[in-house]
Amino acid sequence: MTSLICRVCDERQFDLIIDLGDQPWGNGFIPPSQIQDEKSYPLRLMRCRSCETAQLDFTVPKEEMFVNHTYLxxxxxxxxxxxxxxxxxxxxxxxxxxxxxxxxxxxxxxxxxxxxxxxxxxxxxxxxxxxxxxxxxxxxxxxxxxxxxxxxxxxxxxxxxxxxxxxxxxxxxxxxxxxxxxxxxxxxxxxxxxxxxxxxxxxxxxxxxxxxxxxxxxxxxxxxxxxxxxxxxxxxxxxxxxxxxxxxxxxxxxxxxxxxxxxxxxxxxxxxxxxxxxxxQKYLEFAEATAKSREKTNSWLKRNLESGKVVYGLGAPVKGNTLLNYFGIGPEKVPYLTERNPLRKGLVSPGKHIPVIMDDELPKLPDAYLVLAWNFKEEILKRHATDIVNGIEFFFPVDPSDA
Ligand SMILES: [Zn+2]
Known part of the structure; x- marks a missing residue:
């Protein structure tokens, strides 16, 4: 199923662990005018049977990923x-x-x-x-x-x-x-x-x-x-x-x-x-837990939208795009991703094309945030202390404190 040669040991026998579907390059935030030129690539996690290293089987050329990136x-x-x-x-x-x-x-x-x-x-x-x-x-x-x-x-x-x-x-x-x-x-x-x-x-x-x-x-x-x-x-x-x-x-x-x-x-x-x-075995358990996490977040989102609540994405990190694309969450569910990196202003997220908006330019506050930049949990909760007091919910789709 794959012609992958292990990036570490050169062997060729793999197990497929997680298939996240075809996705564009996750750091490829683009202006809306470039949506039709967007390319998608397989995003699959494999495990080498010989050296056990987990790796992707598809390589997006490095010139495409790292010459113009906007991560600061x-x-x-x-x-x-x-x-x-x-x-x-x-x-x-x-x-x-x-x-x-x-x-x-x-x-x-x-x-x-x-x-x-x-x-x-x-x-x-x-x-x-x-x-x-x-x-x-x-x-x-x-x-x-x-x-x-x-x-x-x-x-x-x-x-x-x-x-x-x-x-x-x-x-x-x-x-x-x-x-x-x-x-x-x-x-x-x-x-x-x-x-x-x-x-x-x-x-x-x-x-x-x-x-x-x-x-x-x-x-x-x-x-x-x-x-x-x-x-x-x-x-x-x-x-x-x-x-x-x-x-x-x-x-x-x-x-x-x-x-x-x-x-x-x-x-x-x-x-x-x-x-x-x-x-x-451990990798397969990880894959199973990932599928469960998708169900959990999507039912949280569904409940909120059905009761008329507005949900924004908090942060526009690269990993957020893996999640949004794999979970099938687009602008019809989450109309904005709020972000602080000015290089991403006016761009849309790769794949789902959710507009990025600077967090001091929100048209109005949402009822809840789907927190994509979960690794900054402490910093985020501190920065949004007033919002929390005002009843805005912060939902962490990936939450190390749950583990
Ligand atoms: Zn290997």
Whole structure:
């Protein structure tokens, strides 16, 4: 049924886990005039029978996804705090004794993460494929190469780094093996690669199926990312869980035998084994829970609409489009998505074509919000404290606190 070659181990035997139907690229917010040109692609989660890595079988060309995207990391407070904490933690542990540590960020976006390292006294360089987004970084004083990162880019950069960061990009990468080789090439002998990825164990625990979208080609567990790293002679020596993006893992990786392996990592791996996270059975349970979640949200929405209530979508995140498209929710049910990223103003959501409206320009307040940006739950509930007092309902279709 698929000609997929495993992105990690090159084998060809897979099980289909979840089929979310044909969907346009989830970050493809478009002006209404371009609706007729929109293309859709299969969105299916597969599990490799050999190395157990969960992955998509269809790749939207990276030039289509990452050259003009409009995601800005600097928009939310939660992310800014997260970037500062990540940088402080890594700097304290690995860079304290170095006079002017060199830090490289792969997929550096608007430079928000590197700004934190720069403030901590590091010499920084970003690599970012999005033209406009990388120009924002350069304007704010973060040296940034506008390019895709791979072994060739690594050779062009040349000099080695004390720390290489990749936050939320390591599962995007089409040229996975070339990227790993590039990292190995640019990492000093005692250097540390800090990789952050959405953690499949937490996706299963939280039924966060909406993390599945075309940008995310791979969905790692500790076991599966270690298979990849080993193949490139890189070694994970510690890791910790972070709530960012709805549940991520941040791992420290180095050249083999240069860092002592932490007990904490062993205990996280044991947890994964005990939960049987990598088993086919566990993945099938995840698929079943996803189908149930669709029923639950659609009946909530139906009840509201039948009693004449107005429901808006809160946030226009990429994952929200996976959900809206899979659940079959369009503008006839949810007339607006309210958003704060000004780059999405005047655009419509991919697939369902729900207009995006800035949250300070709402024609009137709705009776309820379908919260698509559920990973910012705390920040959202705080920001909307008055609305909650006034009786506006906030419904979380994916809610880690339910799990
Ligand atoms: Zn495999």
């Amino acid at each position: 990391s600097g928009i939310t407070k939660t992310l800014e705090t997260h970037f500062r904490e990540t940088a402080e933690r890594a700097t304290d542990r690995f860079l304290k004794d170095k006079p002017k540590p060199r830090v490289l960020d792969i997929g550096s976006n608007d430079g928000m993460q590197l700004q934190q390292y720069k403030d901590l006294g590091c010499d920084v360089l970003g690599v970012e494929s999005a033209i406009y987004v990388s120009s924002i970084a350069v304007k704010s004083g973060i040296p940034t190469t506008n390019s895709f990162f791979n072994l060739e880019t690594a050779h062009e950069i040349g000099d080695q780094f004390d720390l290489i960061n990749a936050s939320g990009v390591f599962f995007h990468l089409e040229e996975l093996h070339s990227v790993c080789e590039g990292i190995k090439f640019l990492l000093k002998p005692d250097g540390v690669f800090v990789v952050q990825f959405i953690y499949m164990k937490l996706m299963q625990d939280n039924i966060a199926f909406d993390q599945i979208y075309h940008e995310h080609l791979l969905y790692y567990t500790l076991k599966t990312i270690n298979t990849l790293l080993k193949r490139h002679n890189l070694e994970m020596f510690d890791a910790y869980v972070s709530p960012i993006h709805g549940g991520s893992m941040i791992a420290y990786v180095g050249h083999p035998r240069h860092h002592e392996k932490a007990e904490n990592l062993a205990s996280l791996i044991r947890e994964e084994e005990q939960s049987q996270t990598n088993s086919l």
